[in-house]
Amino acid sequence: MKNELFAKIIIISGLIPIVLLTFATIFYSENKLFENLLFFYSSLILCFIGAIYWGISFNRLGNSDYFLYIAGIIPFTISLIAFFAYSYKFLILSFGFLLHLILELIFFKKLLPSWMIRIRISVSPIISICLLFVFFL
Numbered sequence: 001m002k003n004e005l006f007a008k009i010i011i012i013s014g015l016i017p018i019v020l021l022t023f024a025t026i027f028y029s030e031n032k033l034f035e036n037l038l039f040f041y042s043s044l045i046l047c048f049i050g051a052i053y054w055g056i057s058f059n060r061l062g063n064s065d066y067f068l069y070i071a072g073i074i075p076f077t078i079s080l081i082a083f084f085a086y087s088y089k090f091l092i093l094s095f096g097f098l099l100h101l102i103l104e105l106i107f108f109k110k111l112l113p114s115w116m117i118r119i120r121i122s123v124s125p126i127i128s129i130c131l132l133f134v135f136f137l
Helices: 002-013 015-027 032-059 066-084 086-106 114-135
Strands: none
Touching: 002 015, 002 114, 015 032, 015 114, 032 066, 032 086, 032 114, 066 086, 086 114
8 A cells, every 4th residue: 555655646746847847848938948858758757657568577477478568668669759750749749648548448457556547547648738738839
């Protein structure tokens, strides 16, 4: 229970920089520093989501599922594509967060704790909305 609470706090507190950087990017649009920070932080968070599946696969001793490894690479690949698609980077990242949430709900729901799914259902759309605000700026 203590670990669950700590994980919830970490996940939810990860929203704070995204929301603050979104507002900073909107209000100081002439300064590209905030936009770049938002992009790199969001990309990093998306990659961390993929790392969860590598951890799950490592813990399934003798029962490795290659699909989990592939799922763990998808967020990094989306972040990399966004990096090179400069004009659409925030749209691609937003899509990446929502895509991974859909994958979790369809394929990985039984592998993840129910509390984590509930948090991801509320956190991922908020991140995507923030990124879409910046994209349409």
